[in-house]
Amino acid sequence: MRKNPLFLSAKTLLGVMVIGLFHASPVGAQPLSAEPLKTEGLAATCASCHGTQGISAPGYASQTIAGKPQDYLMAQLKAFKTGQRPATVMHQIAKGYSDEQLEALAQYFAAVKP
């Protein structure tokens, strides 16, 4: 039996540890509220292929979608969804999102600085 385990409260420990460690600044720096949180969650579904916040790993085939004009992004998403623009995967993915969701995504990614 082990007695007196060294007990650390993550609360106190983390308070000390995390200071000064982070430099990441999320998109915009708008105060947190429900609507941007929802949009960021939706946009995060794109990140597994296109990189966090739409910034793709340099030198790889997936497009960086961050910072592209909103109208351009929306036109491409619609073209994928209708099948007008041929694709390997995106025509299948775009069909899973409503036009309103695609609009929100185009607006979000257009606002990110790549």
Added chain:
Amino acid sequence: MKHFNPSLRRDFLKWAGGSLALGALPLSARAMSGAAKAQVVIIGGGFGGATAAKYIRLLSRQNVQVMLIEPDAQFISCPLSNLVLSGATNLASLTRTYDLLQKKFGVTVVKARAKSVDTQSKTISLDNYLQVSYDKLIVSPGVELMMDKVQGLSESHDQGLILQAWKAGPETLALRRQLEAMPDGGVFAITIPEAPYRCPPGPYERACQVAWYFKTHKPKSKVLVLDENPDITSKAALFKKVWADLYPGIVEYRPLHKLLAVSGSGHWMNFEVQGEVKADVINALPPMRAGLIAQAMGLNNKANQRWCGVDFKTFAAIEHKDVHVLGDAVQSAPLMPKSGHMANSHAKVAASAIVSELMDLPVNSTPMLNNTCYSFVDDQRVIHVASVHEYIASENTYKVVPGSGGLSSGPTELEGQYAQAWAHNIWADMLGA
């Protein structure tokens, strides 16, 4: 009482000392405000846990503190690891550190294994004698391979004779060495458990990779795919066409093969209906269930205690307050694969829900998931299956959005490039970039 292990103590001092050195500059006032912040602790640094760690930091604007508990010093990707078996890539190229999660995103990464959780006192006991407390806990434990379900498998595995290599790492390299040592004209057999298991197309991709290695290096050799399921569980038509077109006479697929027993030294497998089958290299994948810590906590309350039930809006565990479960360990919704991509998707929904709850904001009631599984059929060409899933509140499930998703028309090098891009982007999405 156990003596305090000096090496563990040294680790702890290094851990605490390093942070104190960093904290020495702006400590006092900010540490006080930091102490008032909510803590999320995450058990498991795979596709689910690491993604959750990063996204809680991002979505909360660094207002929520995150600790990630992971026993392995480095992340090794299971996706692409079948290419190590064929020699098309190496394990180092699939290996990443947790450094950026710490340095860039302010996640505290603790190299330890969580042994037990007291959900009343909200305390986690680690294997290094430390305890940590949490406000919200995320359990992303992956799978346990149920070696005991196949007679002789534990012994053969312990002796290094029959490998799983289903968790990428040293076993991947060991299985590669077995394939290299096998004489031309030999037989490699992979056995597949009844679905659901981690990575539905993975075993069939592995068959392709080994077949490609044989075709290019040992053309008289064979790949036997012995599947407990009635048919290939993912991309069936595509894999069958690939085997017929690229690997005729090399790959043989046999459905409805339920593995009962193995012998590594005797090089045989015994199946419920078909009896004994011999092979030079045996890769036996036993049934799987939610990882050990989920079992220790009693989170595995679905499908004969194999998987963890969740509230799909938030991935909160059923009947366990302030505990969330992600990834392969979750009792899947219909057509939801146990994949790294899906775990990454789970994590973002949970991260958003947890941040909302901690910051008194309404939780998103219409979360979405998506998934893309790429499979390499040789060293360059790839096929995929993709899907988009929407939350259905009335049924507490996700359903594939009608008309979305689908398969490749056939293997292409272009999809090979997208598969590489997917891998590099999802690794960066979970571990920082």
